[in-house]
Amino acid sequence: MAAETSVPASEEPLIQVEKFNYAYGDHQVLFDVDLNMHSKDVLALIGPSGCGKSTLIRSINRINDLVESARVVSGSIKIDGVDLYASNVDVINLRRNVGMVFQKYNPFPRSIFENAVYGLRVAGIKDRHDLEEAAERSLKSAALWDEVKDRLHEMATGLSGGQQQRLCIARAIALQPRILLMDEPCAALDPIATARIEELILQLRGQYTFVIVTHNMEQAKRIADRTAFFYKGKLIEEDDTMTIFNHPNDPLTESYITGRLA
Amino acid sequence: MNQPATANPFAGMKSRDALRETIVRWLLRLGTFFIVAVTVAILAHIMVKGAPVAFRSTWPFVNVQFLTELPSTLHVIEDVKGGRIEVEVNRADQVKAQLGDAFHSETTISYSGGGILGPIVGTALLVTVSISIALFLGVACAIYLSEYARHGNPLIEWVRLAILNLAGVPSVVFGLFGLGAFVLTAPVFVDVPADRSVFAIPLGFTTLSFEGWDTCVLSGGFTLAFVILPVIITASEQCLQAVPQGFRETSMALGATRWQTIRYSVLPFATPGILTSSILGIARAAGETAPIMFTAALAFKDKLPWQKDLPPLPADASIFAHWEQSVSRFLGIFTESVQALPYHIYTLAAKIPQNEYSERAQYGSVFVFLVLVASLAASSVLLRKRLRAKYRW
Numbered sequence: 001m002a003a004e005t006s007v008p009a010s011e012e013p014l015i016q017v018e019k020f021n022y023a024y025g026d027h028q029v030l031f032d033v034d035l036n037m038h039s040k041d042v043l044a045l046i047g048p049s050g051c052g053k054s055t056l057i058r059s060i061n062r063i064n065d066l067v068e069s070a071r072v073v074s075g076s077i078k079i080d081g082v083d084l085y086a087s088n089v090d091v092i093n094l095r096r097n098v099g100m101v102f103q104k105y106n107p108f109p110r111s112i113f114e115n116a117v118y119g120l121r122v123a124g125i126k127d128r129h130d131l132e133e134a135a136e137r138s139l140k141s142a143a144l145w146d147e148v149k150d151r152l153h154e155m156a157t158g159l160s161g162g163q164q165q166r167l168c169i170a171r172a173i174a175l176q177p178r179i180l181l182m183d184e185p186c187a188a189l190d191p192i193a194t195a196r197i198e199e200l201i202l203q204l205r206g207q208y209t210f211v212i213v214t215h216n217m218e219q220a221k222r223i224a225d226r227t228a229f230f231y232k233g234k235l236i237e238e239d240d241t242m243t244i245f246n247h248p249n250d251p252l253t254e255s256y257i258t259g260r261l262a
Numbered sequence: 263m264n265q266p267a268t269a270n271p272f273a274g275m276k277s278r279d280a281l282r283e284t285i286v287r288w289l290l291r292l293g294t295f296f297i298v299a300v301t302v303a304i305l306a307h308i309m310v311k312g313a314p315v316a317f318r319s320t321w322p323f324v325n326v327q328f329l330t331e332l333p334s335t336l337h338v339i340e341d342v343k344g345g346r347i348e349v350e351v352n353r354a355d356q357v358k359a360q361l362g363d364a365f366h367s368e369t370t371i372s373y374s375g376g377g378i379l380g381p382i383v384g385t386a387l388l389v390t391v392s393i394s395i396a397l398f399l400g401v402a403c404a405i406y407l408s409e410y411a412r413h414g415n416p417l418i419e420w421v422r423l424a425i426l427n428l429a430g431v432p433s434v435v436f437g438l439f440g441l442g443a444f445v446l447t448a449p450v451f452v453d454v455p456a457d458r459s460v461f462a463i464p465l466g467f468t469t470l471s472f473e474g475w476d477t478c479v480l481s482g483g484f485t486l487a488f489v490i491l492p493v494i495i496t497a498s499e500q501c502l503q504a505v506p507q508g509f510r511e512t513s514m515a516l517g518a519t520r521w522q523t524i525r526y527s528v529l530p531f532a533t534p535g536i537l538t539s540s541i542l543g544i545a546r547a548a549g550e551t552a553p554i555m556f557t558a559a560l561a562f563k564d565k566l567p568w569q570k571d572l573p574p575l576p577a578d579a580s581i582f583a584h585w586e587q588s589v590s591r592f593l594g595i596f597t598e599s600v601q602a603l604p605y606h607i608y609t610l611a612a613k614i615p616q617n618e619y620s621e622r623a624q625y626g627s628v629f630v631f632l633v634l635v636a637s638l639a640a641s642s643v644l645l646r647k648r649l650r651a652k653y654r655w
Contacts, residue, residue, distance in 0.1 A: 063515050068412055096517035106508040108527055119516035122526070168512075175517060 014039040014209055015060065015179070019075035022055055022064075028073060029055050031233045037226075039178075042201065042210040044224035044241065046217065048261065051230040053213050057181045060084070060211065061098040062091050079179070096123065099172030099208075103184040105165035107156035112139075112148050115156045115167055119175040134174050142170035143200050162193025166200065173208070180204075182212040186219065198223050217257055221245055229253045231261075305632075312629025315622055328377040328626055332564060333606070336375030336619055342366045348619075350375050372614045373562060373606070374623040378630060383566055384479075384600030385548055385634070388558060391483025391596065392490065392547045397540055399487065400494030404536075407495070408502040409524055429492035434552040440485025441556040446474040448481070477599045479567065482558020489553050490543035497539030501532040534649040541642040545635050551604040559605040561613065567598040603631045 013036035022030035030052045037043050045053040058064040060077060062084060076083045084094060096119070107115045116135040117125075125131060135152070139145040144166045148159070156167055165185060172180060182201075186194040194216075201210060201223050214220050220227050221241060228238035229252075237250050248254045255261045316325050337354040339347045341364040349357050358365050403425075411418040447460050455462040455471035462471040475481045505528050513523040551559075568591055575583055610624040 061515060063511055066511060066514060068414075092517050092519055095515055100515040102508060102512065102515075104508060106506070106512055108509060108512070109531065118513070118518075118526075122513070122516065122518040122522045171516065 011038060013037060014079060015211075016078040016081075017056070017075075018078070020056075020059070020077060021073035021075050022052070022059060023071055023073050024067065025069040029233050030059075032075070033235045035228060035235055035238055037209065037211060039209055040206050041225045042205050042212065042223055044220035044227045045211065045213045045230060046215070046220055046227060046256070047230035047236075048256065049215075052233040053228075053230045054183055056230075057100075057183055057211050057213055060179070060181055061095050061100050063095070063100060065091065096175050097177050098179045098181060099175060099177035100181040101165070101168050101172055101183070101185050103187045105161055105168055105188060107159075107164050107167050107171070109155065109157050111153045112156045112159070112167060113152040116170050116174055118171055123175070138170040138174035139167075141173055141204065142166045143196070143203070144170055160193070162189050162196055165189060165193070165197060169197075169200065173204070178209060180208045180210050182210065184213050184215060186214070186216065194219070217245070229256060231256070308625065308628050308632060311621075311625035312627075312632075315626030316629050316633075325377075325626075329382070329630070330379050331377030332380045332566070333373045333378060333562065333601070333623075334376035334564075335373070336371045336623075338369045338371065338619065340366045340368070348375070371617065371619045373610060374614070374620045378603070378606060378623075378627050380563055380566060380601040381603040381606040381627065382630065382634070384559065384602040385604070385631075387479045387567065387595065387600060388482050388486060388554060388602055389544055389548050389638075391479055392486035393540060393544055395484060395487035396490045396494050396543055396547075397536075400491050401498050401536060403491075403495050404498035404502055405524060405529075408499045409520065409528065425492050425495050428488070429496070432552075433489055433550050436485055436489045437553040437556045439488070440481060440553055444475050444481035444484050445477055445557050447472050448475045448484075450475065475597065477556070477558055477560075478597045479558055479600055480596045482554040482600075482602075483596075485553045485557045486547045486550060489550055490546050493546065494536075494539050494543050497542070498532070498536045501535030501539070502528060504535065505531045534646045537642055537646045537649070541639045544638050544642070548631075548635050548638070549604055551602075551608050554602055554605060558599055559602045560599050561601075561605070561609045563599065563601050567595040567600055568592070570594050570598065603627060603634075607631065 015035075015037040017033050017035040017037075020030055020033040021028060033052075033056060035056075045057065047053050055064060059072075060079075064070045072085050076085060078084065079098070082089065108118065110118075113132075113135055114121075116138055117131045120131060120134055125134075136145060136149075139148060144163060147163060148167075156164065159167060165188075169180075169185075186197050189197065198219060201212070204210075205223075210223075212220075212224065224241045226238065227241045227244040229236045229244065229248075229250075231252055236252050237244065237248065239249070244253060245257055248257065252261065316328060317323055318325050334350055337349050337351060339349065339354065339357055339361070341347075341361055343364070344366075347357055354368065358368070407418065407421070411421075446458070449470050449472050451468045452471050452473070453468065455469050456473045459471040459473035462469050462473075509527045509531070510523055513527040514520070518526070570591065572587055572591060575587060607624060607627050610620055610627065614620055
């Protein structure tokens with residue numbers, strides 16, 4: 001099914017990673033990564049811990065800039081042909097267009113409503129009506145509205161783990177970004193909550209371009225159009241999800257997805 | 263079944279080990295008890311000696327005079343029968359005349375009559391000024407160190423070292439620093455620079471003269487602020503560091519600037535802890551004597567800081583003139599020298615001959631001082647509790 005929905009290869013890729021080398025101090029974690037991501041695709045990044053996949057998605061919205069000693073060694077990441085690390089790129093503006101959901105669900109200890117509109121508030125939107133509308137829209141998109149509409153002004157930390165993570169997704173899509181980065185969004189959730197998040201991603205597919213880091217192979221199979229396998233900071237291969245899981249090119253990929261990689 | 267007890271594999275330790283264990287436990291226990299005992303003894307001593315001065319057995323149960331009057335010289339007049347009458351200076355002659363031939367002797371004890379309103383007001387002002395300055399500077403510094411400065415920057419390491427060292431400086435050194443920096447050289451706007459001015463910059467309409475602020479609340483407040491700054495900086499930085507990094511990342515990932523992130527997602531959650539550190543600061547600032555000796559405090563002053571003689575306004579003075587005078591009266595508070603509780607206690611204990619009357623005033627002051635500091639601390643704890651309930655993660 002994944003292969004059918006993927007975008008024709010002729011179309012210009014939305015995100016282009018070119019010869020990307022990235023390091024923390026002297027410790028290089030990404031080596032010559034070349035990867036194209038197409039608009040509206042769901043791309044899963046898989047690989048063992050420490051393979052650099054989180055670093056890669058954290059470089060796409062430049063949140064890794066917060067990590068001291070993190071630096072681009074060479075190469076580039078481009079969105080619509082614009083180099084994200086060029087000096088004239090405003091990271092604030094970039095992050096408004098590239099949303100992110102983290103591994104640990106982490107709503108602010110504020111009300112559900114305030115969480116949902118945080119991005120809009122810091123963007124300077126003050127009008128109460130606009131904010132309420134945006135909160136409702138994004139909570140509905142995140143399939144959370146029916147559960148929280150009567151308690152919008154209660155603390156977000158009182159929600160269940162799965163609800164908190166969906167609130168984090170709502171918070172990210174309130175800004176209507178083009179790309180949604182998800183760093184192991186289900187790692188801290190139980191199977192039922194995980195299923196709801198996956199369902200949500202399938203619902204939202206086609207509206208956003210998803211880049212999802214996951215350790216769950218089944219999850220990658222269920223939700224991703226394309227899958228990229230990373231090993232020791234290198235992109236081993238990237239292809240249609242079905243191809244990766246059924247006929248991987250590289251023996252490393254095969255041993256990883258079959259659980260034989262030491 | 264007549265096995266000896268030693269055959270039990272779980273029998274107790276050998277007697278020497280057991281003895282050592284008991285000795286260690288009792289040594290540690292005694293050390294702890296000793297500290298508690300000393301603390302209780304100090305508090306009880308002050309309670310027993312001080313509470314009778316501050317409280318009364320009849321309505322209104324509080325010694326109003328002690329809390330609402332300025333210190334004055336106490337006159338004790340003894341009659342021939344050995345009876346003693348305590349009076350203030352204005353009534354001494356009247357009492358002596360009444361006694362007539364019965365008058366035997368008169369003793370005067372400095373500072374021990376009246377009340378301690380002057381020192382209370384002075385300490386309150388000094389604490390307010392110093393905690394405001396220290397919180398502003400300290401939190402600013404902590405935010406910079408925690409949120410903006412990069413680790414490993416040698417300059418930042420020097421700053422941290424300086425802060426640590428500041429904490430170890432004896433308070434009398436701060437006093438001398440305050441004398442030199444604030445009392446004698448701090449900049450003021452004046453029309454004509456004084457002779458002692460270190461440096462004067464003419465600005466046309468006025469002159470910025472580095473001639474100092476003189477001994478006043480402002481000088482003392484600034485000096486005390488530097489005494490408590492290291493505490494506030496270190497504690498505030500720890501509180502900022504305790505806010506989960508995830509809050510910062512999430513906030514920035516949602517397009518917030520660094521300052522917005524600090525303002526909405528870091529500071530609110532660090533505030534309860536910062537307030538706690540300010541409690542420590544308040545208690546320290548209120549208790550220091552050496553830093554204010556040269557910069558703000560007087561042993562005796564017969565006026566409260568706002569009771570300054572200003573030229574009387576004409577009867578037809580405009581509302582603006584009245585307003586202007588009120589403002590200058592308010593601002594004048596900060597440029598007056600004051601009495602302060604710790605310095606008052608020091609004066610009573612060390613600068614005048616000791617007798618039952620001076621001792622009474624002294625313990626009364628100490629008691630009131632303790633109650634004031636304790637209630638300040640208590641209110642901060644309450645505030646912190648309320649904030650913590652509001653911002654929890």
